[in-house]
Each structure stands twice: as structure tokens, then as C-alpha cells.
Amino acid sequence: MGSKPKPTPPSDAEKASASVAKAEYDYFKKNYDPLLQQMRDESMSGDNASKLRGRSNADTMQALTSQPSYQATQNVQNAGDVGQALQGQLGLANANAAKIQNQMQSNVLGTARGQAADAQSGMAEAARLQTSQALERARGKQQVSAAKMSAAAQIGGAALAQGISNMQTTGLKTPTSGVGPPQQVKGSFFSPVNAQGQKVSGLGNRINYSGFFGPGSSV
Amino acid sequence: MSDLIEVSDPDKVYADITRGEYEDYVKNYRAFEEEMLEKAQNDTSLIDQAREDSKAATKLSKGIAARSASRYGAQLTPAQLEAQKNALRTANTLGSIQAVADAKIAQKEANQGLLSDLINIGQGVNRSSQNQLGSAAANATARKNAYEQAKAQHKAQTYATIGSLGAAAIMAFAF
Numbered sequence: 001m002g003s004k005p006k007p008t009p010p011s012d013a014e015k016a017s018a019s020v021a022k023a024e025y026d027y028f029k030k031n032y033d034p035l036l037q038q039m040r041d042e043s044m045s046g047d048n049a050s051k052l053r054g055r056s057n058a059d060t061m062q063a064l065t066s067q068p069s070y071q072a073t074q075n076v077q078n079a080g081d082v083g084q085a086l087q088g089q090l091g092l093a094n095a096n097a098a099k100i101q102n103q104m105q106s107n108v109l110g111t112a113r114g115q116a117a118d119a120q121s122g123m124a125e126a127a128r129l130q131t132s133q134a135l136e137r138a139r140g141k142q143q144v145s146a147a148k149m150s151a152a153a154q155i156g157g158a159a160l161a162q163g164i165s166n167m168q169t170t171g172l173k174t175p176t177s178g179v180g181p182p183q184q185v186k187g188s189f190f191s192p193v194n195a196q197g198q199k200v201s202g203l204g205n206r207i208n209y210s211g212f213f214g215p216g217s218s219v
Numbered sequence: 220m221s222d223l224i225e226v227s228d229p230d231k232v233y234a235d236i237t238r239g240e241y242e243d244y245v246k247n248y249r250a251f252e253e254e255m256l257e258k259a260q261n262d263t264s265l266i267d268q269a270r271e272d273s274k275a276a277t278k279l280s281k282g283i284a285a286r287s288a289s290r291y292g293a294q295l296t297p298a299q300l301e302a303q304k305n306a307l308r309t310a311n312t313l314g315s316i317q318a319v320a321d322a323k324i325a326q327k328e329a330n331q332g333l334l335s336d337l338i339n340i341g342q343g344v345n346r347s348s349q350n351q352l353g354s355a356a357a358n359a360t361a362r363k364n365a366y367e368q369a370k371a372q373h374k375a376q377t378y379a380t381i382g383s384l385g386a387a388a389i390m391a392f393a394f
Contacts, residue, residue, distance in 0.1 A: 010229070018229035025236060033243070040251055065283055073284070073293040076303035080310025083280035087318040090272045094265050095325035102329055105255055106336035112248040113340050145373065153380040157387035164388070 036111055043104035049097035056093035060086045166192040173197025252337075259334040262326065269322035273315035281307060 010018075064082050072078055169187035171194050185197035192200050192209065200209040226232050284303065288295065295303065 010227075014229070015225060015227075016223075018226035018232065019223040021229075022226050022232055023223055037247055040248070044251075065287070068287050068290060070291045070293060073288040073291050074295070074299070076295075076299055077306045077310075079280040079284035079303060080306040080308075080314075082283055083276040083307065084310045084314035084317075086276040086279065087269070087273055087314040088321070090276070091265075091269050091318045091321050091325070094268050094272075094322065095329065098265055098325070098329040099332070102333040102336070105251075106333060106340065109248060109252055109255060109337070110340050110343075112244055113252075113344055145376075149376050149380050153383050156384050160384065161387050 036108060039104065040108045040112075043101060043108055046097075048100050049094060052093040052097045052100075053090055056089040057086065060089045163189040166190065169193050171195050171197035255333065256337060259330050259337055262330055265322040265326040265329065266319060269318040270315070273311065273318055276314065277307065277311040280310075 060082070064085060166187045167189055169192035171185050172182035173185045173193075173196065174182050183197070185193050187193045187199070194200055194209065200206055284307075
């Protein structure tokens with residue numbers, strides 16, 4: 001019989017691997033997670049739109065009003081052209097700013113969602129580990145149960161065989177009066193009889209009778 | 220000297236991290252995502268901005284023309300002033316119509332682009348969820364199968380025990 005089984009401790013490699021992974025995760029959470037949140041906040045601000053609109057305005061003014069002249073002041077169409085050009089340029093700036101903002105926001109969300117997806121698959125992995133542990137436990141219990149049953153069967157079988165063997169023993173017993181022929185005596189399930197027809201009872205007699213420590217059949 | 224912290228129960232740490240990551244997403248990005256979904260379907264900021272810009276551009280170009288004229292001491296005749304006013308009004312109206320029309324196209328393009336990005340992200344999330352659910356279902360099936368198998372083994376063991384007891388009895392009686 002062996003000693004009771006103990007849970008297998010993690011190997012050095014397993015411990016080191018888990019420790020490094022945890023340290024890397026902590027580092028990531030400390031240094032990279034805030035960056036993503038910062039990017040999220042930036043993507044929601046109107047900074048890009050303001051910069052692009054400023055640039056568009058400057059470009060328009062640079063192109064249409066950087067060389068003023070007397071002749072230009074006499075051109076009645078000029079003011080309308082500047083206004084129209086400015087509207088067009090600002091529209092382009094707005095569209096580009098919206099494109100940049102949408103791109104930034106979807107990048108942030110994609111990354112965040114990617115991390116959440118990793119978390120989900122991690123959960124599935126953790127659940128898988130839990131399941132395999134549960135299965136191992138169930139299998140272990142099943143093995144113990146089978147071993148108990150088998151031991152009981154062996155003991156029961158041996159006892160039954162011995163009991164029946166005991167019943168089959170016979171001996172010739174001299175009548176207590178000393179008169180008459182010896183009478184045949186049969187053993188019972190729990191006690192055999194020796195050749196003299198005496199019941200074998202008590203631990204010492206039974207050991208002697210079984211011959212476990214050498215021949216002998218005394219009562 | 221390394222400052223690594225020993226992880227004695229990686230299973231639990233793993234579960235804690237994965238749960239924490241999901242909670243982190245809910246806390247920091249769920250509202251952001253919902254805002255984006257709303258924006259991708261109903262945003263009109265480009266069109267609104269184009270309307271505002273039209274008004275501002277008219278005022279601005281009027282001011283430019285006035286400053287330029289005063290810089291050269293130029294005087295426009297009433298007829299020229301009227302022509303300039305008309306030209307400005309026409310340019311503004313046409314410019315405004317064009318700017319708003321362009322903004323509508325740009326808005327639609329921006330919203331559709333954002334929506335398609337979001338749908339792609341959503342598809343990824345959906346795929347992960349399906350995989351996770353599939354994995355959970357497979358685990359549950361494996362557990363159920365193992366239980367059924369264990370039950371069958373137990374029954375077989377019981378019959379084998381009864382059989383061996385019976386066989387022992389028969390053999391004992393026979394001899």
C-alpha cells in the first residue's frame with residue numbers, strides 16, 4: 001500500500017513562465033493601457049479639425065489675398081470668389097478631419113476590442129483548464145471507487161470460498177461416552193473441523209489449522 | 220537580481236486577468252463604442268459645419284473687400300457696390316449650396332467608412348464570442364460524456380464484482 005497521493009507541485013519552468021507572463025502583463029497594463037486611453041481621448045477631441053481648418057483658411061488667404069492691388073479692389077466678383085473658395089477649402093478640411101477622427105476612433109476601439117477578445121479567449125482557456133481539472137477529479141474518484149469495489153469483491157470472494165471450504169471439512173469424532181464407532185462431523189461455514197471431528201475456533205487454533213506458519217492441525 | 224513575483228496559482232491569475240480585461244473594456248470603452256455606433260448612423264456634423272462656414276465665409280470676404288478698398292483709398296460707385304453685393308450674394312448662395320452638397324457626400328462617405336470599420340470590429344467580436352461559446356459547449360459535452368462513461372464503468376464494475384462473487388461461490392461448491 002502506498003501513501004495517500006499529493007497534488008503535483010508546479011515545476012520550476014512552469015513557475016518561471018507564469019511569473020514572467022504576469023510581470024509582462026503588469027508592465028503592459030502600467031505603460032501601454034494609459035496610452036490607449038489617451039489616444040481614445042484625443043480621438044474624441046476636435047484638435048485635428050481645428051488644425052486642418054486653420055491650415056485651409058491660411059492657404060486660401062495666402063492664395064487669394066496675399067497680393068492686394070488697386071485693381072482687385074475694383075473687381076466686384078473678387079469678394080464672392082474668396083468666400084466661395086474659403087467654403088470649399090473648409091469643407092475639405094472638415095471632411096479630412098472627420099476621416100482622421102473616424103480612423104483614430106476605430107483603431108482605438110479595434111485595439112480595445114482585440115484586448116477584450118483576447119480576454120474572452122483567455123476565459124475560454126481558463127474554463128478549459130477548470131474542466132480538465134474537474135474531469136481529472138472525477139476520474140480519480142472513479143478509480144478509487146473501482147479499487148474499493150474490487151478489494152471488496154476479492155475479500156468477499158475469499159471469505160465465501162473459505163466458508164464453503166469450511167463446510168466441506170469432515171472429521172471422525174469419538175462419542176463422548178467412549179462407546180461405539182466414531183461419528184462423522186461436518187464443519188460449519190465459519191468453523192471447519194479437524195480430522196478428530198473437533199471444531200477449529202479461536203485465533204491460535206485457526207492459524208495452526210491453516211498451516212500458515214507451518215504444518216499443524218491441533219485444536 | 221530579478222524582482223519577479225512568484226505566481227503560485229497561474230490558473231487563478233489567468234482567470235483574474237481575463238475577467239479584469241473584460242471589465243476594463245466595459246469601463247473604459249463601452250460608452251465610447253456606443254457613441255461611435257450612434258455617430259456612424261446619425262452624424263451630420265460635416266453638413267452642419269458647412270452651413271455655419273457659409274455664413275462665416277460671407278462675412279469674412281465682405282470684410283476683406285472692405286479692408287482692401289480702404290487700404291488703397293478706393294471708392295466704389297453705387298452701381299459697383301450694388302454689383303459687388305449681388306456677386307457676393309450669388310457666390311455665397313452657390314458656394315453654400317455646393318459646400319453643403321459636398322458635405323453631404325463627405326458625410327455619407329465618412330459615416331459609411333466608420334460603419335464598415337465598426338462592422339468589421341463587431342464581426343471579430345462575434346467570432347470570438349462564438350468560439351468562446353463553442354469552447355464552453357465542448358467542455359460541457361466532454362464533462363457530460365465523462366460522467367456517462369464513469370457511470371457506465373461503475374455499472375460494469377458492479378456487475379463484474381457480482382460476477383466474480385458468483386463465480387467464486389460456484390467454484391467453491393463445485394469442489
